[in-house]
Amino acid sequence: MANQSSELAIEQLKKLLREKEELNEVATAKIEEIIVELQGCHPQPIDPAEQRIIDGFTYFKLNNFDKDRKLYDRLAKGQSPKFMVFACSDSRVSPSIILNFQPGEAFMVRNIANMVPPFNQLRYSGVGATLEYAITALKVENILVIGHSRCGGISRLMSHPEDGSAPYDFIDDWVKIGLPSKVKVLKEHKFCDFEQQCEFCEMESVNNSLVNLQTYPYVDAEIRNKNLALLGGYYDFVSGEFKFWKYKTHITEPITI
Amino acid sequence: MAIPSSISDPFASKFLPLSSSSYNPSRISVPAQITAKIEQTHLTALRRSQCSSLKASMGSPGFTQQLNNSKLDTLAEVKDGRDDIFNDLKDRFLSFKKNVYMENPEQFESLAKVQTPKFMVIACADSRVCPSNILGFQPGDAFTIRNVANLVPTFESGPSETNAALEFAVNTLLVENILVVGHSCCGGIRALMGMQDDGSTSFIKSWVIHGKNAKVKTKVSASNLDFDHQCTHCEKESINHSLVNLLSYPWIKEKVENEELSIHGGYYDFVNCSFEKWTLDYRGTKLEENGRIVTKNKVFWS
Numbered sequence: 001m002a003n004q005s006s007e008l009a010i011e012q013l014k015k016l017l018r019e020k021e022e023l024n025e026v027a028t029a030k031i032e033e034i035i036v037e038l039q040g041c042h043p044q045p046i047d048p049a050e051q052r053i054i055d056g057f058t059y060f061k062l063n064n065f066d067k068d069r070k071l072y073d074r075l076a077k078g079q080s081p082k083f084m085v086f087a088c089s090d091s092r093v094s095p096s097i098i099l100n101f102q103p104g105e106a107f108m109v110r111n112i113a114n115m116v117p118p119f120n121q122l123r124y125s126g127v128g129a130t131l132e133y134a135i136t137a138l139k140v141e142n143i144l145v146i147g148h149s150r151c152g153g154i155s156r157l158m159s160h161p162e163d164g165s166a167p168y169d170f171i172d173d174w175v176k177i178g179l180p181s182k183v184k185v186l187k188e189h190k191f192c193d194f195e196q197q198c199e200f201c202e203m204e205s206v207n208n209s210l211v212n213l214q215t216y217p218y219v220d221a222e223i224r225n226k227n228l229a230l231l232g233g234y235y236d237f238v239s240g241e242f243k244f245w246k247y248k249t250h251i252t253e254p255i256t257i
Numbered sequence: 258m259a260i261p262s263s264i265s266d267p268f269a270s271k272f273l274p275l276s277s278s279s280y281n282p283s284r285i286s287v288p289a290q291i292t293a294k295i296e297q298t299h300l301t302a303l304r305r306s307q308c309s310s311l312k313a314s315m316g317s318p319g320f321t322q323q324l325n326n327s328k329l330d331t332l333a334e335v336k337d338g339r340d341d342i343f344n345d346l347k348d349r350f351l352s353f354k355k356n357v358y359m360e361n362p363e364q365f366e367s368l369a370k371v372q373t374p375k376f377m378v379i380a381c382a383d384s385r386v387c388p389s390n391i392l393g394f395q396p397g398d399a400f401t402i403r404n405v406a407n408l409v410p411t412f413e414s415g416p417s418e419t420n421a422a423l424e425f426a427v428n429t430l431l432v433e434n435i436l437v438v439g440h441s442c443c444g445g446i447r448a449l450m451g452m453q454d455d456g457s458t459s460f461i462k463s464w465v466i467h468g469k470n471a472k473v474k475t476k477v478s479a480s481n482l483d484f485d486h487q488c489t490h491c492e493k494e495s496i497n498h499s500l501v502n503l504l505s506y507p508w509i510k511e512k513v514e515n516e517e518l519s520i521h522g523g524y525y526d527f528v529n530c531s532f533e534k535w536t537l538d539y540r541g542t543k544l545e546e547n548g549r550i551v552t553k554n555k556v557f558w559s
Contacts, residue, residue, distance in 0.1 A: 049375060049434050049519070050534065056393030057532045057558055064390070076442065076528045081384035089422050091374035092396045097357065099349040103385045103527075110403040111418040112425060121458070126418050128460030129405045130382050133444060142342060150369065152425065174421035225448040229342065238369045240358050241526045242350040244343065245472065 064103075081107045084130075084140040088114045088207065093148045093235055098242070107134050113153030114145055115177045116209035119216045128216070135218045135228070142159075143213060144244075146233040147206040154202050156180055158194065177212075181205040203243075206232040208209070210247040345401055365396070374400045377426040379419070379499070379544065380438045381407045381445065388438060392532075398427045399436075406445025407437055409465045409499035412506045420506075427509055435503060436534075438523040439496040446492050450475070450484070466500075471495035496522040498549050500537050513539050522552070531559030 013031050037202075046054075051189055051218040065072050083106040087095045095108060108129045129207050134140045147154075157175040160166060181204035210230050213219050222228035230247040268416040284553075358365055376399040378388045388394050388401055402422045410417055426432045449472050471494040479490040500520050504510050512518035520537040534553040 047519075047554070050536075050556070052375075052398075053436070053523070053532075053534060054558065057391060059393050060391050061530055061558075072527065072530065075385050079384045089400050089402050089426075090281070091355060091372045091394075091398055091400045092368050094389040094394070094396065094401065096351055096387045097396060098345060098353045100352055101349075101384075101387070103387065103390055105384060106387075107384045108383050108387060108403050109382050112421050115418075121460070121463070124417075125460050125463035126404050127512035129445070132460045133382075137444065144346075151324070152429070170381055170416045170420040170424045173416040176417055203469075231342070231346075237358075237365060240354055240365070242346075242354075246343075252354050 075104045079104055079107075079138065081105055081138060082141050083107070084134040084138075084143045085109070086111075086114045086116055086143070086145040088112065088146070088148055088151060088153065090148060090151065092096075092237055093146070096148060098235055107138055107140060111209065112141040112171065113151055113157070113175055113178060113205065114147055114209065115153075115174065115205065116212045117177045118212040131213075131216050131219060135216075135222060139227075141227065142229045143219070145206050145209045145213075146234055146235060147202045148234065149199065149202065149236040149238050150204050151198070154178065154205060155198050157205075158185075158198050159200055178205040179209055181208040189202055202235050203232075206234060207247070214249070300517055370395045372397055372400075372430065374398055374426075374430060375433050376400070376430040377423070377430075377435045378402070378438060379404075379407050379409060379435070379439055381405065381443060383440060383443065386438065386440045386525055391525055392438075396501065400432060405461065405464055406449065406468060407439055407499065408465070408467045408496065409437065409502045411502045414467065423503075423506060423509065427506075427512065431517075433517070434519050434521060435509075436521045436523055437496050437499045437503075438525060439459065439492045440525045441489065441492065441528050443488070443492050446495060447488050449490055449495075450488050468520055469521075470493045471498045474498075493524055496524060497552075501550055504539075513537075530559060531557065533557045 013034060016031065081104060083101070085095050085099075085101070085106045085108045087108065087110050089110045089112055095106060100253055101108070107130070109127065111127070115127075117127055119128070121128070134143075153171070153175045156171055157178050160172055160175075166172075178201070181201050185197050185201045185204055189197055192200070210232055213230055214223065219228065223230065231244060232247060233242065233244040235242050299409075306350050374397060377393075378399045378401045380386055380388050380393070380401065380403050382403045382405055388399060394401075398421070402419055404419060409419055412420070421434075426435075427527070443463070445465050447469070448461050449468050452462060452465070452472075468491075471491050475487055475491040479487050482490065502524055503520055504513065509518065509520075513520060520539075522535050522537070524533045526532070533556070535555040536552040538551040
């Protein structure tokens with residue numbers, strides 16, 4: 001079928017060259033180039049994965065991009081998102097879907113277990129770079145860290161023995177950022193079963209990330225100037241609920257002794 | 258403040274302005290949204306409702322109602338200047354819950370037990386290039402990493418969040434495809450290309466340096482172009498270098514050799530709305546020749 005259509009296309013193009021003598025040199029050269037390409041073209045059966053991407057992009061182009069050129073022309077010149085979002089890489093928790101973020105709305109970082117490590121210039125340059133860019137260049141107004149139910153990264157953190165008996169891979173090295181939340185949950189909920197402990201840790205880890213955010217000097221400065229808010233969220237896809245909360249710090253007036 | 262609800266402008270601002278002075282607490286209207294279907298996917302896709310108005314109820318602080326299947330209740334209002342943010346997020350989630358989650362209960366029930374994505378996607382954190390938007394990935398389709406300039410550091414560079422995610426996706430989730438998606442006007446690549454060796458340090462510099470091979474190659478092969486075009490060249494070059502860096506991971510290389518895993522590059526140009534995609538041809542690639550890679554199945558859609 002593809003062969004027939006490319007043969008048909010070649011015929012039509014050759015006809016165009018014959019009949020339209022007023023075509024300029026550039027157009028003629030381009031048409032000849034296309035004919036050569038089509039003649040050499042051997043269409044292969046399309047891989048289902050590739051077809052999936054084709055369908056997805058085609059849908060986006062026809063239903064979103066082509067229908068709102070003004071927005072996309074504006075976005076092509078620059079982005080000014082109000083949100084920065086940290087979410088898990090889990091395929092089930094894309095914030096664009098669950099919170100309907102459209103192009104241009106949220107600068108989004110996705111990593112295992114939606115962790116934000118504390119400020120450390122020698123390591124964690126990946127997360128550091130995203131924060132640096134979001135705060136200093138994009139001037140986002142809200143940072144939202146979203147945890148979720150049945151998180152594989154948190155489960156790994158909670159199940160990893162701390163006595164050195166299990167192998168220590170890249171994943172373990174990463175999720176150990178959440179160690180303070182694990183310690184807290186094991187202490188406060190030590191009689192709960194493993195699944196419940198993981199659930200508590202998923203939420204506690206969001207708080208741990210919010211605390212770590214404040215260790216970045218530019219984040220701290222913007223919070224003090226009231227230009228930036230830190231928000232926590234938790235998406236439970238088992239029960240279909242979303243919780244969110246705000247992280248506030250408060251320094252009381254001094255009491256004179 | 259009522260938000261205009263015309264179907265002809267579906268991407269008009271859907272959310273309340275963030276300044277509290279213009280926020281009217283008694284009425285939130287959800288603007289009309291488009292209806293569409295994505296074929297060849299498991300989920301009946303994005304169906305959004307027509308214009309409807311939700312009254313924001315001012316419950317007392319501390320009063321929390323839970324969302325459940327039979328009714329959509331409101332969440333507690335926090336009594337400070339950021340009430341509008343919470344209401345914005347609340348509207349967004351309720352819209353998803355009503356139009357997607359509750360329309361596909363079996364799919365979400367099965368996803369709640371386990372995820373089996375076929376793709377791992379590495380994309381830029383840029384707000385304009387979310388793979389769920391531009392490539393239509395639905396819940397359960399793609400395990401996604403997003404970082405500055407969609408870079409993949411080498412195995413030798415040590416632990417990082419990207420490595421951890423690669424380990425999980427390839428060894429535990431057993432994804433079949435890894436797709437690295439770059440894009441036009443990338444701030445990270447621009448920072449890489451404009452980086453000076455003046456001794457100053459920043460997180461951005463420490464991160465984008467992972468793409469330095471792409472910068473060197475661009476300076477060599479595109480030195481006659483102006484800076485903007487060099488950046489475009491580097492955006493694409495960097496994707497190829499990330500694909501090569503993927504092969505530095507022994508477990509990835511092994512699966513590619515056994516044809517259990519395919520590695521693809523993609524480039525999204527949002528100025529002209531086009532998408533190019535290519536696949537790494539492992540058999541044809543000669544890594545010892547300065548990291549030259551051979552690609553196959555190159556396609557371009559616009």
